[in-house]
Amino acid sequence: MKISREYKSFKVKNFLLNFGPQHPAAHGVLRLILELDGELVVKTEAHIGLLHRGTEKLIEYKNTLQALPYFDRLDYVSMMVQEYAFSVAIENLLGYKVNTYDVVLRIVFIEITRILNHLLAITTHALDVGAMTPFLWAFEEREKLMFFYERISGARLHAALIRPGGFTRSVPYGFFEELKEFLKQFPSRIDEIEDLLNKNRIWYQRLFKIGIVNMKDALNYGFTGVLLRGSGLSWDLREVEDMKNGYDLFNLNIPIGTVGDCYDRYLIRLYEMRTSCLILNDACSFFFNNTSNFTKLYDHKLMPPSRSMMKNSMESLIHHFKFYTEGIFLPSGFSYGTIEAPKGEFGVSIVSAGDSLPLRCNIRSPGFFHLQGLDCLLKNHLIADLTAIIGTLDLVFGEIDR
Amino acid sequence: MILNSQMNLRSYTLFLKIFNKKLNLFYLDDSIFLIDINYKDLQVISFILKNLSFFKYDSLINLFCVDSMGINRYFLFYNLISTKFNYRLFLRVSVPKTMVIDSLIDIYPGVNWLEREIWDFFGIFFYAHGDLRRILTDYGFDGFPLRKNFPLTGFFEVFYDADVKSVIYTFLETTQELRFYNFTTPWDRSFFF
Numbered sequence: 077m078k079i080s081r082e083y084k085s086f087k088v089k090n091f092l093l094n095f096g097p098q099h100p101a102a103h104g105v106l107r108l109i110l111e112l113d114g115e116l117v118v119k120t121e122a123h124i125g126l127l128h129r130g131t132e133k134l135i136e137y138k139n140t141l142q143a144l145p146y147f148d149r150l151d152y153v154s155m156m157v158q159e160y161a162f163s164v165a166i167e168n169l170l171g172y173k174v175n176t177y178d179v180v181l182r183i184v185f186i187e188i189t190r191i192l193n194h195l196l197a198i199t200t201h202a203l204d205v206g207a208m209t210p211f212l213w214a215f216e217e218r219e220k221l222m223f224f225y226e227r228i229s230g231a232r233l234h235a236a237l238i239r240p241g242g243f244t245r246s247v248p249y250g251f252f253e254e255l256k257e258f259l260k261q262f263p264s265r266i267d268e269i270e271d272l273l274n275k276n277r278i279w280y281q282r283l284f285k286i287g288i289v290n291m292k293d294a295l296n297y298g299f300t301g302v303l304l305r306g307s308g309l310s311w312d313l314r315e316v317e318d319m320k321n322g323y324d325l326f327n328l329n330i331p332i333g334t335v336g337d338c339y340d341r342y343l344i345r346l347y348e349m350r351t352s353c354l355i356l357n358d359a360c361s362f363f364f365n366n367t368s369n370f371t372k373l374y375d376h377k378l379m380p381p382s383r384s385m386m387k388n389s390m391e392s393l394i395h396h397f398k399f400y401t402e403g404i405f406l407p408s409g410f411s412y413g414t415i416e417a418p419k420g421e422f423g424v425s426i427v428s429a430g431d432s433l434p435l436r437c438n439i440r441s442p443g444f445f446h447l448q449g450l451d452c453l454l455k456n457h458l459i460a461d462l463t464a465i466i467g468t469l470d471l472v473f474g475e476i477d478r
Numbered sequence: 479m480i481l482n483s484q485m486n487l488r489s490y491t492l493f494l495k496i497f498n499k500k501l502n503l504f505y506l507d508d509s510i511f512l513i514d515i516n517y518k519d520l521q522v523i524s525f526i527l528k529n530l531s532f533f534k535y536d537s538l539i540n541l542f543c544v545d546s547m548g549i550n551r552y553f554l555f556y557n558l559i560s561t562k563f564n565y566r567l568f569l570r571v572s573v574p575k576t577m578v579i580d581s582l583i584d585i586y587p588g589v590n591w592l593e594r595e596i597w598d599f600f601g602i603f604f605y606a607h608g609d610l611r612r613i614l615t616d617y618g619f620d621g622f623p624l625r626k627n628f629p630l631t632g633f634f635e636v637f638y639d640a641d642v643k644s645v646i647y648t649f650l651e652t653t654q655e656l657r658f659y660n661f662t663t664p665w666d667r668s669f670f671f
Binding site for chain 1: 568
């Protein structure tokens with residue numbers, strides 16, 4: 077509940093509380109210094125950087141192929157979206173356009189990732205607030221989705237699949253049939269989660285009118301994604317830049333909030349999962365109707381030649397060697413690759429000085445901005461609302477600390 | 479919605495009319511562009527960009543710094559979007575030798591942590607920021623790690639010492655030097671800056 081602070085007749089010193097880095101509701105290594113007036117939070121100061129690994133510095137010393145797996149490890153629950161942003165940044169720098177088959181295949185994995193992320197975001201939020209069952213159910217679904225990751229890349233989480241220039245591997249046999257099977261049953265799993273939470277009195281009371289973000293604040297603080305849409309502005313890069321990222325092939329429904337509170341954001345996340353299901357269904361029918369097959373890119377400046385080609389042609393052998401030692405040559409210039417990640421706008425800016433190593437690779441992570449706005453969100457709330465608000469921000473420290 | 483390059487161009491011509499200066503313009507894409515501005519004009523230009531109804535760059539999406547190792551060593555890149563007209567704009571500012579630049583915190587409050595991050599990593603001071611502390615590095619960290627003259631391995635290592643029963647800092651000792659093969663690229667190396 078938001079409580080006004082007018083009944084204050086005597087001066088007391090505010091109380092400082094350390095909401096330590098090991099608190100389970102902190103979603104990782106968040107350290108907060110809370111200034112409390114009784115139970116009211118007056119001021120919040122976030123100490124971040126406890127998971128800082130210097131990704132941006134490391135990428136300056138790595139060629140493209142070596143740098144790509146770092147992007148899986150930033151926001152470790154929406155992996156492929158970040159690979160996509162990096163790949164697009166490199167492709168923009170080279171002025172390269174991917175073919176339609178690869179564009180749609182990328183969208184398939186982006187949407188799978190979005191469902192993966194939202195399942196975790198909603199249910200860990202519920203876990204913080206006190207509902208444990210959705211968490212267990214969602215992890216079963218996540219396991220099914222990670223199976224699709226595993227089938228194409230061999231890894232459950234850190235796929236390193238989307239590369240500049242397309243994909244490394246083609247889709248295994250029967251992949252889309254299995255995806256279709258999954259999509260048949262998944263909406264009813266969302267229904268089950270909704271049954272448990274939507275009209276649950278505890279869930280509703282803990283979330284309704286808590287952490288209200290108005291549109292002006294959201295834009296001023298650089299919020300994107302669900303936090304911005306929750307405040308009532310329809311801004312989704314999938315729709316806004318649809319000619320660039322290939323979403324013009326699909327129907328998109330962008331849900332927006334009316335109140336801008338935690339409950340709105342919960343509903344938006346649920347709706348986005350349903351939209352992702354529809355996009356995946358459309359994409360499946362695209363591949364069923366599409367006669368063209370996966371073709372690996374023949375430009376060996378971007379993609380290595382196949383093993384057999386390498387053994388038979390001298391030119392391919394040279395390319396293979398140059399690709400794995402020197403990497404992709406980045407022409408000098410600046411490029412920006414961006415995508416609507418499940419958490420908001422994820423962007424990669426690359427500045428190159430005409431070398432195979434980038435001069436600078438900056439990562440714009442949405443969580444960094446959302447955590448920055450925590451002070452504004454949490455002001456004059458009770459300390460018990462802290463977990464509800466941190467949950468709704470959907471924080472992952474891999475991307476915030478970088 | 480389509481990002482309209484015509485609209486962006488219109489916004490740029492307006493820009494020229496208002497500031498009556500020759501500004502360098504680069505197209506990154508057919509719809510995204512980048513302009514060079516002087517650091518002295520930064521606050522004024524961003525205020526106008528945010529509030530004038532022709533532009534309405536209402537959100538600062540990103541700010542980052544580049545150490546170019548050139549004559550003008552540091553460059554700041556501001557990434558602004560206008561949700562109303564669907565523009566995206568990059569402002570490039572060369573940081574003066576004094577390493578002090580005006581803070582945009584009064585215009586875009588979201589720039590707070592970004593400026594702290596740049597102070598932390600590059601040592602660029604933002605005038606009138608108010609709360610310019612280190613943000614991502616360790617408590618008591620010394621040096622500016624994203625400068626090109628800062629070694630990748632750093633200077634200190636941190637570990638738990640079982641004898642002392644606490645976490646200690648020692649000078650870094652690596653059994654093997656960092657193996658960084660700086661291949662000379664046969665391709666054209668024309669510098670961006």
